[in-house]
Amino acid sequence: MKQNKQNRSRGGFFKIIKKDKHTQARLGVLSTPHGKIETPSYVIVATRAEIKCLKPSDIKKTKTQVVIANTYHLWNEALNSKLETLNKSKTQNSKTKTFLLKKLGTKLPTMTDSGGFQVFSLGFGKENKIGKILNAHPVDNRLAKSIIHRRKNIRISQRGVHFLLDGKKRFLGPKLSMQIQKKLGADIVFAFDECTSPLDSFDYNKKALERTHKWAQESLKYKVKSEKLSGKRQFLFGIVQGGRYKSLRIKSSKYIASLPFDGIGIGGSFGKDEMVKTIKWVIPHLPKEKPRHLLGIGKIEDIFNAVEQGIDLFDCVIPTREARHGRIYTKNGHFDISKFRNISIPLEKECKCPVCKAGITRRKLYELFKGSDKEKQKAQRHATIHNIWFFNNLLEEIRKSIKNNKFEQFKNKFLKQFRPQP
RNA sequence: UCCGCGGUAGCUCAAUGGUAGAGCGGCUCCCUGUUAAGGAGAUGGUUCCAGGUUCGAGUCCUGGCCGCGGAG
Numbered sequence: 001m002k003q004n005k006q007n008r009s010r011g012g013f014f015k016i017i018k019k020d021k022h023t024q025a026r027l028g029v030l031s032t033p034h035g036k037i038e039t040p041s042y043v044i045v046a047t048r049a050e051i052k053c054l055k056p057s058d059i060k061k062t063k064t065q066v067v068i069a070n071t072y073h074l075w076n077e078a079l080n081s082k083l084e085t086l087n088k089s090k091t092q093n094s095k096t097k098t099f100l101l102k103k104l105g106t107k108l109p110t111m112t113d114s115g116g117f118q119v120f121s122l123g124f125g126k127e128n129k130i131g132k133i134l135n136a137h138p139v140d141n142r143l144a145k146s147i148i149h150r151r152k153n154i155r156i157s158q159r160g161v162h163f164l165l166d167g168k169k170r171f172l173g174p175k176l177s178m179q180i181q182k183k184l185g186a187d188i189v190f191a192f193d194e195c196t197s198p199l200d201s202f203d204y205n206k207k208a209l210e211r212t213h214k215w216a217q218e219s220l221k222y223k224v225k226s227e228k229l230s231g232k233r234q235f236l237f238g239i240v241q242g243g244r245y246k247s248l249r250i251k252s253s254k255y256i257a258s259l260p261f262d263g264i265g266i267g268g269s270f271g272k273d274e275m276v277k278t279i280k281w282v283i284p285h286l287p288k289e290k291p292r293h294l295l296g297i298g299k300i301e302d303i304f305n306a307v308e309q310g311i312d313l314f315d316c317v318i319p320t321r322e323a324r325h326g327r328i329y330t331k332n333g334h335f336d337i338s339k340f341r342n343i344s345i346p347l348e349k350e351c352k353c354p355v356c357k358a359g360i361t362r363r364k365l366y367e368l369f370k371g372s373d374k375e376k377q378k379a380q381r382h383a384t385i386h387n388i389w390f391f392n393n394l395l396e397e398i399r400k401s402i403k404n405n406k407f408e409q410f411k412n413k414f415l416k417q418f419r420p421q422p
Numbered sequence: 423u424c425c426g427c428g429g430u431a432g433c434u435c436a437a438u439g440g441u442a443g444a445g446c447g448g449c450u451c452c453c454u455g456u457u458a459a460g461g462a463g464a465u466g467g468u469u470c471c472a473g474g475u476u477c478g479a480g481u482c483c484u485g486g487c488c489g490c491g492g493a494g
Binding site for chain 1 (some may be wrong): 438447448449451453454455456457458459460461
């Protein structure tokens with residue numbers, strides 16, 4: 001184990017090129033079997049190995065460096081692909097594309113999430129209709145008490161998680177998660193963990209954290225084993241949990257940092273406006289030379305705050321989901337297309353994204369959104385391309401600013417300008 | 423000119439004579455490791471007009487007006 005730790009953390013997988021003088025922001029490069037990723041980078045969500053509403057050729061236009069798919073949602077497809085792969089290898093299909101890349105239809109670095117988030121989203125989250133970040137409306141304590149621990153869709157044990165969904169029962173644990181992720185073939189994979197809810201108590205989080213740490217060990221063990229067998233390299237990230245509790249976050253950081261992971265994910269839930277605080281508890285205990293991925297974050301402000309604290313990777317559904325719902329991102333803030341339906345100006349002034357360059361106006365986009373099913377699909381595709389491009393471009397600018405020692409200035413300037421639209 | 427059918431929210435339509443509703447649109451808001459191509463909320467009415475019957479009329483009766491279809 002100790003040997004592994006030494007070898008794996010120095011494999012040239014992650015190189016830090018520059019550290020910002022005034023903040024903890026850093027510029028780096030991740031080298032994966034399918035290409036390099038310049039960090040900080042936004043990882044675009046492609047849950048079922050496709051970016052919703054986009055064709056493979058669209059993805060190339062969006063400055064996307066890397067995408068993340070999901071173990072839980074590709075479970076069946078991944079296991080069924082066993083036969084497919086065998087058949088194809090028999091018929092001499094010499095291309096060694098991974099399952100993910102085949103489905104994605106374009107070549108670029110990929111990641112997969114382990115299914116740990118679904119322990120929350122399909123359990124507590126679904127049951128109580130809350131997200132992993134406590135929202136603006138303060139939750140009544142009595143309400144919080146009444147809903148705590150109601151997780152009728154899942155059963156969690158030391159071995160893993162039983163999902164009881166849509167009348168189907170299935171079990172996912174660290175070993176199976178690693179097996180599925182191996183099959184999916186991402187360049188970077190995550191250890192199986194338990195994402196808890198922001199309303200879970202200290203005691204619950206403590207127990208959950210013990211499980212997550214146990215599963216981290218097992219994910220690592222199984223991954224090392226399968227690597228020996230197949231010879232194929234996948235980089236594995238461990239995940240820090242601990243919810244909203246400082247002592248647990250620190251404990252988790254230290255523990256995950258002590259294991260021979262290739263990178264560190266920071267997962268779990270956050271209290272309202274407590275994200276920076278939580279990241280600050282975690283970062284000091286992480287190895288400086290390993291990449292850090294803030295799971296499931298974030299919004300524009302979150303990105304700047306996290307980069308400032310030394311985060312290298314993000315992923316979030318915000319750009320894509322909100323695009324589908326008609327929200328457009330611009331440097332002056334985001335706006336809902338319905339509010340600007342009569343304006344014949346580009347989605348964003350002087351935007352260089354392919355959609356704006358093609359002359360799609362706000363009025364046109366609105367008309368498409370309200371048109372036939374086919375037109376709506378077009379609208380969602382345009383909005384998705386624009387938003388993804390916007391986020392990727394923003395990260396590009398952030399990288400540039402770190403390079404020039406101007407991150408803080410850039411952050412302040414950008415956030416000042418990024419206000420809800422006039 | 424006659425016969426028939428209809429006229430209710432911005433639009434399309436509901437409502438055995440008993441508190442006028444729904445869908446869509448418009449408006450406000452939400453979306454953070456996607457069971458989300460989604461969700462929440464507020465608003466919205468001289469029921470074409472004028473009479474009549476009735477405790478009570480969107481509903482029944484009479485007469486107008488308007489629209490659609492048919493016949494001449």
